[in-house]
Amino acid sequence: MRAMESTETKSFYADRLKRAVHLLLFRRGKIPGAREWELKEKLGKNYEQVLAQLNQLLSELDLEIKKVSEPRSEETTSERAQLPKEEARYLVTLKGTLGVKEAKMIGWRIDNLSALSASIAYLVSKQGKASHEDLERLLAHKFGRWKAVTLVDIFLRSGYLEEDDAGILSLGWRTRSEVDLRELMTKMAEAKT
């Protein structure tokens, strides 16, 4: 009897696991991943268990499911952590990290990566917000004025940065999803110049 129940549970999860993978990996809207309410609706109340099981499977492929809070007006992570669960989005990200060669292979230039690194670190040091001009000025010192303008535009379009009507830049949804800010700031502070 127990064996039968176990088989039923397994098949129950196998079906839901497939559905969860489809929801998480296939991009449907502007931002990839799935919202918490979508998962709840499609996978049922025990969606967290389904995701936990899927996470185990994905970890063997160096991938993991990440829960990211939707953008809010506040910038600190501690404040975002207090948001209601329904505002969260689940995404699949690389568990480990990429090397320089791999990053180049997926279409990133070293100078673009370094500019992104500088932009994010600078914004974090300014509590997550800085004026467009300030960031461009900082990048212009290193990459030249015209390149700085282009780079900020690229980061805005790709979702790594966001800009409000007043021209204030903040960290975008993609930075919040992909970048371990604590690790970045620690490495930045430790780095020898």
Added chain:
Amino acid sequence: MTMAEKPKHNRSALAAGRKELREIVETCEAISERKFNPFFLDVKLGVDTLRKYFPYWEGFNDHCLDAHTINRLSEVVRLQNTQLKFQSSALYVDPEFIARKIERMSEKRLAEIFLRSWHPLAQLEQLTKEAVANALDYWNLLLPIEERWKRREYPQGKRPGEAGSDTLTGLGIHGEEFSKQLTGLWNELRTLHDSEHRPIDYWKFVRGQSYSETVQRAYFASFLITYGYARLHSDGNQLTLTPIDQPLEKILPGAVSFPIPIPREQ
């Protein structure tokens, strides 16, 4: 009590109060726009200012200004709170320190640091029914390439004319005529210099009867300078020419290109 009946010092206090409140609001706005540190403003002093001038407020607008100032001050308090929380978190690093690090670090090093903390998204791009419908609409509305290229063609105006060597010789800018003109101008400059015994004012020398003649003389004068038959001196707005009797056959070291625009009034 009406405005006219109010003592004079009350009216001056009212004006001073309005001014101070506007200044507080401006400072608060600047802080909200990240121009200043939130702790730049003494919120207690701001509240005391509000309290001080509150009895003097007269109309609806004054009370609105008062309420607006309170609102802005509360925003600054919120930002101060955020900053304190941020500074107590592990993410806090002095912005100046980071800016200096970024400036000194190599691009490769910056990229390496980023890569260690970067976990890119995994996602699959796919064709949806809507995407296919949009693509079809786009394709159906797209004009053939010939039509699109036609739109890019610019209207053909009159093509620039061609000038042969005869035309150039006739204009005096080619061949023997050119040398003759140049020699004539050089002799003119030498004669003028001999009579005045001082460098000749450039504009006085090149100015002709008409604008086209001025341009032509300036054109020949530029060759005299380039070929070493005259020296151009620039002293602020004053340009002078000095003829050289024994021109050097080589370009002088340190010679620079010196464009001189010729305005119409010359």
